[in-house]
Amino acid sequence: MRIEIPAAKKLVLETIIQIRWGDQDPMGHVNNASYFRYLEIARLEWLFKIGGPPDPAGQGPVIVNAFCNFIRQLEYPGAVLAKHYVANPGRSSFDTYVTLERTDAPGVIHASGGATTVWIDFKSQQSVPLPAWLLPHFA
Numbered sequence: 622m623r624i625e626i627p628a629a630k631k632l633v634l635e636t637i638i639q640i641r642w643g644d645q646d647p648m649g650h651v652n653n654a655s656y657f658r659y660l661e662i663a664r665l666e667w668l669f670k671i672g673g674p675p676d677p678a679g680q681g682p683v684i685v686n687a688f689c690n691f692i693r694q695l696e697y698p699g700a701v702l703a704k705h706y707v708a709n710p711g712r713s714s715f716d717t718y719v720t721l722e723r724t725d726a727p728g729v730i731h732a733s734g735g736a737t738t739v740w741i742d743f744k745s746q747q748s749v750p751l752p753a754w755l756l757p758h759f760a
Contacts, residue, residue, distance in 0.1 A: 623690045626718045626733050630706040631759060634667040637724060638701045651695040660689065660719045660734045663703040667717075671758055680749060682738045685714075689734035700724040701731075710759040713748040714739045 638659050646652040668674050668682065675681035695701065706718040718735040722728065742749045 624688050624735070626706070626720070626735060627708060630708040630716075630718055632704060632706050633758060634663060634670065634703075634705040636663055636666050636703050636705070638662055638703055640695060640697045640699045640701060642697055645697050649696065651697070653689070653691065656689050656691065656695075656721070656732050656734065657687065659701055659703055659721055659732075660687070660736070663705040663719045664717050664736065664738075667705050667707075671755070673752075673755060675743075677743050680740060680742050680752070683741050684736045685739050687734065687736040689732055691732055693729070693731040695721070695723065695731050702727070707759055710751060710756065712750055713741075715751065715759065 640651060644651045644655040665674070673681070700723070701721050702724050704720045704722075707715055708718065709716045714737060716735060716737055719733065720730050721732040721734075722730050739748050740751050740755075741747060
């Protein structure tokens with residue numbers, strides 16, 4: 622079952638990720654776990670860019686679910702263009718989506734994925750409202 626990425630989303634980051642030799646599995650293509658790492662790289666790069674990395678002594682994002690649609694194999698060598706999107710901000714959560722394409726095959730999606738992120742207070746382990754500084758990034 623493929624999970625569709627919604628049309629209503631905002632592009633917030635594009636980044637290039639090099640496919641490493643060690644990302645491959647014995648079959649010679651990028652291992653499924655590496656796809657999730659690529660999604661994480663894009664998500665964290667966006668959070669650091671906007672000034673919102675996780676703060677273990679304070680508040681920050683926690684992933685409560687994640688998915689990846691494997692559409693075409695990625696293979697070494699090469700580079701991936703990750704396009705990171707955000708959508709559906711709520712009281713304490715928002716969705717992120719990422720598409721992955723090879724830089725030498727622009728526009729050809731090899732994978733798409735996403736995650737629901739909840740903003741929490743790490744000490745209390747409870748969700749808290751999204752911070753005011755974060756909300757403009759969804760507009």
